[in-house]
Amino acid sequence: MATPEEMAASMIANMPEKTGKPLEDWLKIVGASGLQKHGEIVKHLKADHGMTHGFANLVAHTALKSAASTTDASAEDLVSAQYSGNKAELKPIYDAIIAFAETLGEDVEVAPKKSSVSLRRSKQFALVTPATKTRIDLGINNKGRAPEGRLEASKNAMCSHLVKLSSVDEFDAEVKAWVKEAYDGA
Numbered sequence: 001m002a003t004p005e006e007m008a009a010s011m012i013a014n015m016p017e018k019t020g021k022p023l024e025d026w027l028k029i030v031g032a033s034g035l036q037k038h039g040e041i042v043k044h045l046k047a048d049h050g051m052t053h054g055f056a057n058l059v060a061h062t063a064l065k066s067a068a069s070t071t072d073a074s075a076e077d078l079v080s081a082q083y084s085g086n087k088a089e090l091k092p093i094y095d096a097i098i099a100f101a102e103t104l105g106e107d108v109e110v111a112p113k114k115s116s117v118s119l120r121r122s123k124q125f126a127l128v129t130p131a132t133k134t135r136i137d138l139g140i141n142n143k144g145r146a147p148e149g150r151l152e153a154s155k156n157a158m159c160s161h162l163v164k165l166s167s168v169d170e171f172d173a174e175v176k177a178w179v180k181e182a183y184d185g186a
Contacts, residue, residue, distance in 0.1 A: 029049070038064060082094075089134075098117075098119075101119050125183045136164075138179075141182045
């Protein structure tokens with residue numbers, strides 16, 4: 001079975017024949033449209049250019065990924081912005097989570113986004129989000145584990161469970177064990 005990267009490469013190679021234009025031309029069209037949201041771009045390509053959903057989705061994803069990689073925001077800038085102002089006091093909790101995650105293995109990837117930080121291995125195993133000025137929500141992917149105590153069921157599709165942390169002390173051995181379990185399963 002082909003990997004997602006191999007499937008995307010195949011679609012990109014077939015794009016000129018199937019859509020009439022290479023990926024670079026479609027990216028220019030998307031750029032000229034001024035659209036910024038994935039769904040809007042897909043809708044535009046399908047409605048105005050007759051593109052199938054699969055190709056429109058690939059073009060939209062590539063266009064948005066390219067735009068994100070050319071922004072001035074570095075990973076450090078994204079994290080600094082998340083823990084500024086009234087959320088600055090949450091930074092020690094974040095630092096403790098990241099320090100622990102990096103002890104799990106050399107393959108841990110810390111991937112900051114605008115409002116959260118993904119922790120990944122071959123797939124995401126945790127998500128760190130400064131949810132309020134007094135709490136970090138630590139999403140954990142431990143599919144198959146029943147919620148128990150502080151390990152709540154998550155309403156976020158990105159994680160199966162959620163632990164709410166208001167202090168560094170709450171990131172204790174129990175929470176670390178859940179994170180390690182998620183890392184091991186990723």
